[in-house]
Amino acid sequence: MNPLTFSSTNADSVRLLIVDDHAVVREGLEAMLRRDPLFESITTAASGREALQLCAADPEKPQVVLLDVRMPEQDGFTVLEVLQREHPQVRVIMLSASATSAEVTLARRLGASGYVSKTTDRQSLVAVIRTVARGGTSFASQAPVQGEALNALSARELEVLRHLGRGMSNSDLGRILGVSEHTIKSHLKAVFGKLGVADRAEAVARAYELGLVPLER
Incomplete structure (x- = not known):
């Protein structure tokens, strides 16, 4: 300080x-x-x-x-x-x-x-x-480019990905974001597709690479 x-x-x-x-x-x-x-x-x-x-x-x-x-x-x-x-x-x-x-x-x-x-x-x-x-x-009127996959994520998908990095379940995500588990599953499917990953673990790993999820010290 x-x-x-x-x-x-x-x-x-x-x-x-x-x-x-x-x-x-x-x-x-x-x-x-x-x-x-x-x-x-x-x-x-x-x-x-x-x-x-x-x-x-x-x-x-x-x-x-x-x-x-x-x-x-x-x-x-x-x-x-x-x-x-x-x-x-x-x-x-x-x-x-x-x-x-x-x-x-x-x-x-x-x-x-x-x-x-x-x-x-x-x-x-x-x-x-x-x-x-x-x-x-x-x-800024237009954000700088930072990779096609990341730019393809919507704001809500990015929000889901950040919470996913904290180990939250679908029900936890739904409660925090105020949507159903079905909607969360739809968001996750979209995130997996845009990041080119197969599951939650790979998505979180990719999020670490992109700096979207902070590394714990």
């Missing part, structure tokens, strides 16, 4: 939390953004768990969380779900090295306010954060 606080006379100044498991990315983003007068403070977290602990402990809360999609232990979508449930006033921008249209759609469905690439330049990133902090949303 690395909090930095800056003096600012900007009434619209923003308290930002950057969450990424790679130190180079965290420190690079922090260095890139910390001189901009938009930010009242910048705090960093190396994991989803640390980010959630920070939000729970801070009475003011960050206004905006810049949240990496792919992290071990808890992926960004899992953290997003918890933030939406426990700290709905916090606005979240998902951060990804490479995204698919399904991931962007899933981020919207789970309540994210934006989705940006790690290759975004400073000026554009600041503009997105400002827009989200003021109550707006900002999503």
Whole structure:
């Protein structure tokens, strides 16, 4: 955890939390953004768990969380779900090295306010954060390509695959997603076909390869 606080006379100044498991990315983003007068403070977290602990402990809360999609232990979508449930006033921008249209759609469905690439330049990133902090949303009009199989997955199929990686049964999946087991079976059949796998185990293995399911430490 690395909090930095800056003096600012900007009434619209923003308290930002950057969450990424790679130190180079965290420190690079922090260095890139910390001189901009938009930010009242910048705090960093190396994991989803640390980010959630920070939000729970801070009475003011960050206004905006810049949240990496792919992290071990808890992926960004899992953290997003918890933030939406426990700290709905916090606005979240998902951060990804490479995204698919399904991931962007899933981020919207789970309540994210934006989705940006790690290759975004400073000026554009600041503009997105400002827009989200003021109550707006900002999503790329077209997600970068990340393989035909992954791009073929719908947002709901991607959601099923992520939960599948947690070892959930069809009945568990149906209860969480609010659909019947028959519908879950239909989703799984579609996922298996699009990923070119034969069963749940192969689908989960493929999900690990694609970075859709976090590796447990």
